[in-house]
Amino acid sequence: xxSGFFSKHRPTILYGISLALLLFLLKWxxxxxxxxxxxxxxxxxxxxxxxxxxxxxxxxxxMKPKVETxxxxxxxHVFSDGSFTFNAQEAHILGLSKRExxxxxxxxxxxxxxxxATRLFVSLNTIKTHSxxxxxxxxxxxxxxxxxxxxxxxxxx
Amino acid sequence: xxSGFFSKHRPTILYGISLALLLFLLKWxxxxxxxxxxxxxxxxxxxxxxxxxxxxxxxxxxMKPKVETxxxxxxxHVFSDGSFTFNAQEAHILGLSKRExxxxxxxxxxxxxxxxATRLFVSLNTIKTHSxxxxxxxxxxxxxxxxxxxxxxxxxx
DNA sequence: GCCAAAATCACCCGAAAGTATGAATAGGAT
DNA sequence: ATCCTATTCATACTTTCGGGTGATTTTGGC
Numbered sequence: 001x002x003s004g005f006f007s008k009h010r011p012t013i014l015y016g017i018s019l020a021l022l023l024f025l026l027k028w029x030x031x032x033x034x035x036x037x038x039x040x041x042x043x044x045x046x047x048x049x050x051x052x053x054x055x056x057x058x059x060x061x062x063m064k065p066k067v068e069t070x071x072x073x074x075x076x077h078v079f080s081d082g083s084f085t086f087n088a089q090e091a092h093i094l095g096l097s098k099r100e101x102x103x104x105x106x107x108x109x110x111x112x113x114x115x116x117a118t119r120l121f122v123s124l125n126t127i128k129t130h131s132x133x134x135x136x137x138x139x140x141x142x143x144x145x146x147x148x149x150x151x152x153x154x155x156x157x
Numbered sequence: 158x159x160s161g162f163f164s165k166h167r168p169t170i171l172y173g174i175s176l177a178l179l180l181f182l183l184k185w186x187x188x189x190x191x192x193x194x195x196x197x198x199x200x201x202x203x204x205x206x207x208x209x210x211x212x213x214x215x216x217x218x219x220m221k222p223k224v225e226t227x228x229x230x231x232x233x234h235v236f237s238d239g240s241f242t243f244n245a246q247e248a249h250i251l252g253l254s255k256r257e258x259x260x261x262x263x264x265x266x267x268x269x270x271x272x273x274a275t276r277l278f279v280s281l282n283t284i285k286t287h288s289x290x291x292x293x294x295x296x297x298x299x300x301x302x303x304x305x306x307x308x309x310x311x312x313x314x
Numbered sequence: 315g316c317c318a319a320a321a322t323c324a325c326c327c328g329a330a331a332g333t334a335t336g337a338a339t340a341g342g343a344t
Numbered sequence: 345a346t347c348c349t350a351t352t353c354a355t356a357c358t359t360t361c362g363g364g365t366g367a368t369t370t371t372g373g374c
Contacts, residue, residue, distance in 0.1 A: 043201070044200070044201065044204055047201055047204050047205055048204055097349085097350060097351085098350085099350075099351065099352095100350095107301075109305070110297075110299065110301035110302040110304075110305045111301075112299070112329095112330065112331085113330070113331065113332095114329095114330080122351085122352070122353085123352080123353055123354085124330095124353095125352085125353055125354060125355085126351075126352055126353060128331075128332070128333090129351085129352080129353080130351085130352095131331085131332080132332065132333065132334090135332080140267070141332085142267065142269065142331080142332080142360090143301065143331075143332090144264070144267040144268075144269075144300065144301065144304070145267035147267070147301070147304070148265075148266065148267040149267075254319085254320060254321080255320085256320075256321065256322095257320095269360070269361090270360075270361070270362095271360080279321085279322070279323085280322075280323055280324085281323095282322085282323050282324055282325085283321075283322050283323060285323095285361080285362075285363090286321085286322080286323080287321080287322095288361085288362080289362065289363060289364085292362075292363090293363095298362085299330090299361080299362080300361080300362090
């Protein structure tokens, strides 16, 4: 069927193809002339584009990054549970010493003064002194309240 | 003296001036030819410089300023975890009575036996009995450990 | 009504916790 | 060098806690 159609209209098809090729050639030549006639403009345009890019690259490479400082006040809800992060600021405000914090931690683990003393290789009296000063600074009256407040303030897990 | 010198050497001077002018003209023509001969290069160079500048300007104008966000954490201490769900099953397993749970809660708030007794309108001895039975059932030896275990088991917030 | 569990209270005792005071030593800041 | 703080320890005393025993009353289920 296809070959029959082709053999019947062979001259027409050939003519059509020739015409199309000619038109294509003409268009191509036109484009060539266009390019040749405007080669300077195209060259300059390319240069412009390239050097604009270079300028941008240079600016990005050499320019100090503009830093805009935004201060955001973020409210942090501190829960007694969950992931624990030590609140050094609060500890500093209360004026707790390293040793006092250590004692507070062991108190919060439910250890007795005697156990804490043994753990830290000091005498019972020392732990009593530490805990007393701890309660003073934390403004509490017992180890239970110290534990409560300590957890609330993020001093202990 | 100057006028005598000038009148004496007038031809020489004129010749010198003429020569100088001619040389100057030649140099100027040379420069002109140089410019004319390299007008394309100069044009392209100018374009390059201009568009490099444009690129830099563009980059400066359009570049997003690097935003440095400083987050100041404002701490909000939350007393009780809002998502506390009482573990009734655990309480039943341990066989804790209503009153014992009440005492446990107040113990966990850091109250002394005397304070708890006053709060619940009962005598100190009663609270002692309750807490003793509580410690037995919870298999702990002190109110501190009861608080610890109670929080772990979801008996108290 | 009866029984068991829960809740209440009392007394005593030893251990632990907490208070008060004093003091020695070490390390850091002025 | 001097002062201050942290750390250590001691002694003495008071209060609180925890355990043991016993008793009475209330409550809820059978």
